Structure formats: structure tokens, C-alpha cells
Amino acid sequence: MVESERIQALNDKEPRAGKYVLYWMQQSQRAHFNPALEHAIREANERTLPVLVAFGLMDDYPEANARHYAFMLQGLQEVARDLRKRKIKFVVRRGSPETVALRLASQASLVVCDRGYLRHQKAWRARLAREADRAVVQVEGDVVVPVEVASEKEEIGARTLRPKLHRVWDAYLKKLPAGRVKKQGQSLRVASDYDPRDPEGTLARLRVDRSVAPVSRFRGGTSEARRLLELFLSTGLAGYGTSRNEPADWQCSLLSPYLHFGQISPVEVALAVRQSRRGKSADRESYLEELIVRRELSMNFVCFNSKYDSYGCLPNWARKTLDQHKRDARSHVYTRRRLESAETHDPYWNAAMREMVATGFMHNYMRMYWGKKILEWSRTPQAGYRRTLYLNNKYFLDGRDPNSYAGVAWCFGLHDRGWTERKVFGKVRYMNDRGLERKFDMERYISEVEKLVALECRD
DNA sequence: ATCGGCTCGCGCAA
DNA sequence: TGCGCGAAGCCGAT
Numbered sequence: 001m002v003e004s005e006r007i008q009a010l011n012d013k014e015p016r017a018g019k020y021v022l023y024w025m026q027q028s029q030r031a032h033f034n035p036a037l038e039h040a041i042r043e044a045n046e047r048t049l050p051v052l053v054a055f056g057l058m059d060d061y062p063e064a065n066a067r068h069y070a071f072m073l074q075g076l077q078e079v080a081r082d083l084r085k086r087k088i089k090f091v092v093r094r095g096s097p098e099t100v101a102l103r104l105a106s107q108a109s110l111v112v113c114d115r116g117y118l119r120h121q122k123a124w125r126a127r128l129a130r131e132a133d134r135a136v137v138q139v140e141g142d143v144v145v146p147v148e149v150a151s152e153k154e155e156i157g158a159r160t161l162r163p164k165l166h167r168v169w170d171a172y173l174k175k176l177p178a179g180r181v182k183k184q185g186q187s188l189r190v191a192s193d194y195d196p197r198d199p200e201g202t203l204a205r206l207r208v209d210r211s212v213a214p215v216s217r218f219r220g221g222t223s224e225a226r227r228l229l230e231l232f233l234s235t236g237l238a239g240y241g242t243s244r245n246e247p248a249d250w251q252c253s254l255l256s257p258y259l260h261f262g263q264i265s266p267v268e269v270a271l272a273v274r275q276s277r278r279g280k281s282a283d284r285e286s287y288l289e290e291l292i293v294r295r296e297l298s299m300n301f302v303c304f305n306s307k308y309d310s311y312g313c314l315p316n317w318a319r320k321t322l323d324q325h326k327r328d329a330r331s332h333v334y335t336r337r338r339l340e341s342a343e344t345h346d347p348y349w350n351a352a353m354r355e356m357v358a359t360g361f362m363h364n365y366m367r368m369y370w371g372k373k374i375l376e377w378s379r380t381p382q383a384g385y386r387r388t389l390y391l392n393n394k395y396f397l398d399g400r401d402p403n404s405y406a407g408v409a410w411c412f413g414l415h416d417r418g419w420t421e422r423k424v425f426g427k428v429r430y431m432n433d434r435g436l437e438r439k440f441d442m443e444r445y446i447s448e449v450e451k452l453v454a455l456e457c458r459d
Numbered sequence: 460a461t462c463g464g465c466t467c468g469c470g471c472a473a
Numbered sequence: 474t475g476c477g478c479g480a481a482g483c484c485g486a487t
Contacts, residue, residue: 156467157468159469160468160469160470315467317466317467317468416467418466419465419466419467420465420466421465421466427465427466427467
């Protein structure tokens with residue numbers, strides 16, 4: 001049963017007579033633990049209609065390249081398989097997602113969609129709700145606590161959002177049973193433009209940016225996400241609270257790419273961690289802090305800050321102090337090309353960049369250091385911001401995620417407080433290589449990254 | 460090795 | 474209005 005706070009009517013139109021209930025899948029790319037799908041099944045069963053699940057595949061999704069598409073299509077292959085088992089029709093159609101949804105809406109009794117927080121995702125849903133001549137209902141399935149339930153405004157930091165989430169999150173940490181369809185949907189005559197069971201063939205047909213190659217470190221899909229979750233529970237959770245920041249160990253769940261594409265539910269992950277007997281309670285709490293407080297703080301950020309993808313999103317104190325130091329002498333200034341090819345004087349930074357370019361991921365602690373250094377090595381903080389976000393979205397599998405926007409902005413002062421004033425950074429928190437050396441085994445991080453890079457080159 | 464200071468703004472007590 | 478407190482760090486004094 002989907003909690004009513006997750007469900008929102010996007011227009012005030014009525015359901016109509018139709019051949020099916022349409023679930024337009026976009027953000028929540030999974031057939032399990034998907035509140036939008038379960039809600040669509042329930043609506044369909046009430047009308048004794050089949051469910052049609054449709055995905056709109058476009059060649060030019062903002063900032064996406066072959067790396068992102070390959071991962072996503074691997075996930076959709078599994079969605080196709082799982083929906084088939086559940087007797088639900090699934091089609092992948094060519095076109096802008098909301099246009100695909102709009103076409104299929106005309107034969108639907110009503111339309112159910114999932115929720116995304118980015119500008120273009122909101123615009124797609126708004127257009128669908130406006131132009132469809134029947135009810136459009138949105139179901140928020142990729143957060144533990146619905147964003148507006150947690151808070152109605154942009155929060156200043158984790159410390160103000162945390163108590164609001166803690167107060168209510170028990171009510172949302174509930175299992176979501178898979179509903180059975182009353183009316184099977186395979187006989188629906190709706191054509192699919194692509195065969196989701198053939199991700200390689202589909203990728204070959206798409207006109208996408210191929211300058212960034214797919215990776216072998218991560219394979220997309222719900223079952224792979226669940227395998228990584230089990231692996232994390234058995235080997236990573238114990239000691240997570242104290243060791244998660246050690247770059248060479250990657251003692252983390254590695255789930256952010258899967259969460260980004262909605263291939264696994266954060267509620268499912270949180271429940272698994274909470275119910276696990278591994279580790280101490282401090283380890284489990286530490287993980288839930290990352291998964292729920294930090295992650296949902298970033299949803300709050302993109303939801304309430306319309307400038308989430310540009311320098312202007314930063315708090316006033318940060319922009320002011322960075323502005324006052326924009327003419328400070330920089331110890332090093334690198335071109336974007338030089339950064340991109342990991343050719344700086346800093347071996348730790350270069351290793352982080354190589355991890356990112358080769359594998360689509362970077363250890364979370366290194367993401368902070370990496371962004372701080374780009375700020376330091378750019379002519380202006382604005383240029384640093386643009387370049388950090390560009391590289392972030394180009395190479396990370398979870399680029400363009402709310403977490404990515406909040407993470408980049410954090411490096412420039414978002415959700416943080418002032419610190420001792422210094423060159424270039426002003427009062428924005430500074431990090432340096434001595435800090436890394438003091439706390440971590442950085443030589444081992446470098447050698448572990450080289451192993452990962454070698455594995456990618458072999459394929 | 461450990462500790463205090465740096466700095467900001469919320470949220471609560473008065 | 475004032476004060477306590479958090480916060481994924483650095484730095485210099487002890």
C-alpha cells in the first residue's frame with residue numbers, strides 16, 4: 001500500500017474510459033519496490049484494466065553519453081524481464097519522454113508517473129498534466145520521506161533537516177508488497193520502437209555522444225544493485241561508521257549509480273541496513289545518515305533552489321567571500337583539458353580523476369577534495385564551479401543526480417559554515433593533501449585506482 | 460597526539 | 474535579543 005503523501009494529482013482532470021492504465025516510467029526504473037508501478041496496478045485492478053508501462057528513450061537526454069545510456073539500458077533490460085513475469089506490458093518508444101507519455105495517454109484511463117526533482121523532469125510532468133485530457137497522478141518513490149513532508153522550504157544544512165526527517169521516517173520505512181494484476185497486458189497492441197531485451201543493439205541505434213565509454217566496474221539493473229547491497233551488508237557495514245572515509249577501501253555500498261537511475265528503492269536499502277545484524281548500531285546509523293539525511297537534503301536543495309545547477313545557488317556568505325578573493329593569486333591554474341587528462345602536480349587528485357574517468361565513480365571523500373581543488377586551480381570561482389559540474393556530469397554514472405548538484409555546491413560552501421579566512425577560498429572550507437596523508441593511506445589509494453583503471457582498459 | 464579557535468545562521472530561551 | 478551549537482577541516486600551540 002502506497003502512502004497517500006507520496007501520491008499527488010498533477011491536474012484536476014478525471015479518469016476516462018480507456019484500454020489501460022498507463023504508467024509512464026522515467027525516474028523509477030525498476031519493477032520491484034516501485035510505488036508508482038504499484039499504484040498503477042491498483043488503479044488498473046479497480047477498473048479491471050491492464051497496466052501499460054512505457055519508457056520514452058531520447059537520443060539527446062541532457063548531458064548524457066554512451067556511458068550513462070549503457071548503464072540505463074542494462075537496467076531497462078531487467079525491467080522488461082521482470083514486468084513480463086508479472087504479466088505487464090512494457091514498451092520503449094523513441095522520443096522525448098513526455099511526448100511519448102502524451103501519445104499513449106490518449107488511450108489510457110489515467111496516467112501514473114513517478115517523480116523527479118530536476119528542472120527538465122518537472123517540466124515534462126507539467127506539460128503532460130497540462131496537455132493530457134485525463135487524470136495524471138504522480139507518485140514519489142525515490143526518497144524515504146516525501147520532500148514536502150520533510151520540509152516546505154530550502155534547508156540551511158543537514159543539521160536543520162535531520163531532526164525533521166528523524167521525526168517522521170519510521171512511518172515511511174515500510175515494505176511495499178508486489179501487487180498481482182487482475183488483467184494481463186501482453187495482448188495490448190502497442191508497438192515498442194526498441195527491444196529492451198537487447199541493450200547493446202539499442203545503444204548502437206541511438207545517436208548519442210560516444211566520447212565517454214561504458215564501464216565494466218558497474219553493470220546496471222536491480223539485481224546487480226541488490227547483489228551489491230548484500231555484499232555491503234556482509235562485508236562493508238561492520239565498521240562503516242569509522243572506516244567509510246578511507247579512500248582505498250571503498251567501504252561503501254556503491255549504490256549511488258543505481259539510486260540515480262531508480263534501479264533500487266532507497267526504502268528497500270534503508271530497511272535492509274536497519275534490519276541487518278551486522279556491525280554496531282553506530283554503523284547502521286552512519287549509513288542511514290548518508291542514505292537518508294544527506295541524500296534527501298540534496299532533494300530538498302534541487303526542489304527548492306531553482307538555481308541548483310549554477311553558481312548562483314550558493315548562499316550569500318559563500319558568494320560574497322569567494323568574490324572578495326577572486327583576484328587572489330592561485331598557486332596553480334589548469335585548463336579543463338589538463339584537469340580532464342589528470343595531469344596536475346597532485347598525485348592524489350590525479351588518481352581521483354582517473355578513477356572517475358575510467359570507472360564512472362569516485363570515492364565519496366575524494367569527491368570533496370577533488371571539487372575543492374578545482375575551485376583552487378581555476379581563474380575564478382564561477383569558472384571553477386562550471387568546470388566541476390561539467391566533469392561531474394560527464395563522467396559519473398550518478399552525474400546529474402540531485403546528489404551531484406548538492407555535492408558540487410558543497411565544495412563551494414553550500415550546506416556548510418564559514419571557516420578561517422584564507423587565500424582563494426575566503427571563508428569556504430579548505431582541504432589539502434596533508435589532510436589526506438594525515439588521515440588515510442593515500443599510496444594505497446593510488447595503487448588501487450591503477451588496478452581499477454587497468455581492469456577497464458582490458459575490456 | 461590533542462585541543463582550541465576560526466565562522467555562520469538556525470532555533471530556542473528569555 | 475542573545476546565546477548555544479553543529480560541522481565530512483586546517484593550523485598552530487601545547
